[in-house]
Amino acid sequence: MQNNVIESKRLNEKVFHFRHNTGLDIYIEPKKGYSSNYAIFGTKYGSIDNRFIWKGEDITVPEGIAHFLEHKLFESEDGDAFQRYARTGASANAYTSFDKTCYLFSCTDKFQESLEILLDFVQSPYFTQQTVEKEQGIIGQEIRMYLDDPGWRVFFNLLGALYQNHPVKIDIAGTEKSISMITADLLYKCYYAFYNLNNMVLCVSGDVDPDAIMKTADKLLKPAESSIVQSKFEDEPDSIVKNRVEQKLSVSVPLFHFGFKDKPALGREMAFKEAVTSILLEIIGGDASPLYRRLYDSGLINASFGMQYFNGRSFAATVVGGESREPEKVMTEFLNEIETLKNKGIEKADFERAKRTVFGRLVAHYDSVDEIANGLSSCHFYGVGPFEMVDVAASVTIEDVYARLNEHFDGNNCALSVVLPLDL
């Protein structure tokens, strides 16, 4: 079994990485003296993977199936995983995102027992027509809850305006109609295609013993078939669908998101793009910027204003959002500020401050076993080292930021999404 230790002297952290002989990658980042332990067992399978090639077959599945599968995996013939975790006192959960599905728990005692439960139930699928029908009611409720959520809607509507073909725009839980097409057979198909240890990762953080974890892995991991699944995406052109989308919901002040579609990346390139873009965004519209002050004091934005580089496996976009009575004006001011910076240049002091801010916030991440374990799983799936983001951020130069400023923001790759109050 291949293993190595990755250290960061700067952060005073260490990660043990094992490539288990069943094919599973395991990462352990010990946190001495911590009370809570966190484990996450994830697969490189999310809402975007609704079309894939497996064992020679080109398969398309209903929207929302990855999320549906996540709900059902907790169930087995004689009960569910929550009942098992009840005995160890662990707090368990799971989530499906665009490009991965993760099963996790945190606990302050009986860590090995909880880990055994996690490894066991995720490797033991059990789906029947009856259990599928029952879940349709519950997930139907979840879908309706998200339909009312203005933050969720303004974001997904933006994705729909930016992306012509890419499935990142599909609602993660699907629709009530699409989930009605899900059957136990389809769930098994997706399970065996994607829940293959070669496609998965186990990440642990806390006051844990790596040897004990590896013993548990040896005991419970079942060797995986070597079949490789490949997700298939239609080509996504650089151009967007439309530059404005609007919806009315029960809100008091309009919500907005505007976004700039970008070319996706993985590995070092992804880490670099994320670090540079975060620093650049701080300079353009962070709360120490003149733009922020103008917009804030004139009442065009408030403390809910935020900016983010939204990226994952096969998609990337800069997203800016908040509440405003005049979203178009906020976007125009933002675009004007970009032009001003291109012409006038960036002050060295502004760059230094932005860089320190991004660096400082990245370091803070390592205080939380939850953020560490989730970070390790994302990093693995994206081919990024466990400490690479911090190191990359510390080495960004002002030239890097200029290059990014000039190539990323293009009037043609930008769309605005607004959620307006009902009486407007």
Added chain:
Amino acid sequence: MIDISRKAIANEPIANGVNFTSIQDKRFKQNLISVNFIAPLKKETAAANALLPLVLKRGCEGYPDMTELNRKLKELYGARLDGGVTKRGEIQIISLFVEMLDNDYTLQNENVLSECAELLRSVVFNPVLQSGAFLQENVDIEKRNLTDMINAQINDKRTYASRRVKEEMCKNEAYGINELGTIEDVSNITPQSLAEAWNTLLQSTAAEVFLIGPADPADCIKLFTDAFSKVQRNNILSYETKVIRNVENVNTIVERVPVNQAKLVMGFRAGVATPDSDVAAMQLATTVFGGSPNAKLFVNVREKMSLCYYCYSRYERQKGLMFVESGIEENNYEKAKDEILRQLEEVKSGNFSDDELKFAALSLENSYKEIADSLGDLNGWYLGQLLSGSLRSPSEAAEEVILLGRKAVIGAANKIKLDTVYLLAGTAKEENADAE
């Protein structure tokens, strides 16, 4: 597993009605300093107290301009200086805090801690004033923001429904007051009246100051002791929470806004509140009832009957209330309500297994012990402890829960009485809100 927080916690009075609590903990890479004023929640003062942190954050002596202040914070590795108000029982807590990278992790071994502590001190004690009043522009801008925040309370339907049941249930009690104030009260605030509210905080309001993280607290304690020593403090405002244990009539309220998923929130008088001796038993009883995925509510209302996506109970220990919150389809309202009440009867009758009791205790124990790993959670926990007049660690609270038995849980559960049922449901014409 070491109970680090218990070993290194120190608490001392530094002024009349002010304590400084420090927890030195080398596991963290950040430090948190917070100043929390403890005021009685009253309609006359709620809005001004809510506005204060927003206006204070806009500048201080040394950095009178908001952007200059924010620039300084960015230089200090993106230190976060923020504040706001929260409600615990009938107390309004006005907080200002700074969270920053510890000196050991800076790129050039800089003393970020002392600069951040000084900024926080200055923001609280030396704001930007003109002739003893706040600046009109600052007050106007933040009044507008606070008004928007109050209006925005409707956006998230889950928290809106939770807020509405409290307003209805406690409409004649201080607990029913919105901790952000009302739109009207906010609009009446002037730069002078806000300055008076600020003076009241410094001169007459109890305060709890915290430093949590790897740093040595000595300098910080001295800094805040000096700051408070320059203020004349007398007649510290008292605060208390009135607990009502009986219910005369159950009220049902139905409110309609265009939503896809209805929210059912039920408010109960728990009959037990701090400092009663059975608060821990009530916490455990509500956990058995609806505090985890193995509790009665999740297992029955969600899993068995598929009536909802979420269904859980929460205990508010200062005021002695319990709430059950669930997201349902309006058609299932009666079914869900009946099943929730039926499950409560099960707990009252002792119809829960030894396992159910044990699992609830384990789940509580787990959630208490995890508090030790987060700066913010430690701050929140010890603030709550000090408000109840104690200084128990999360581990000690966990130990107490483990010792409780079935009888204690049944005893506590039988004090719970239904008071108010609130349903937030959709409007008659189904707005199938699609994007254009």
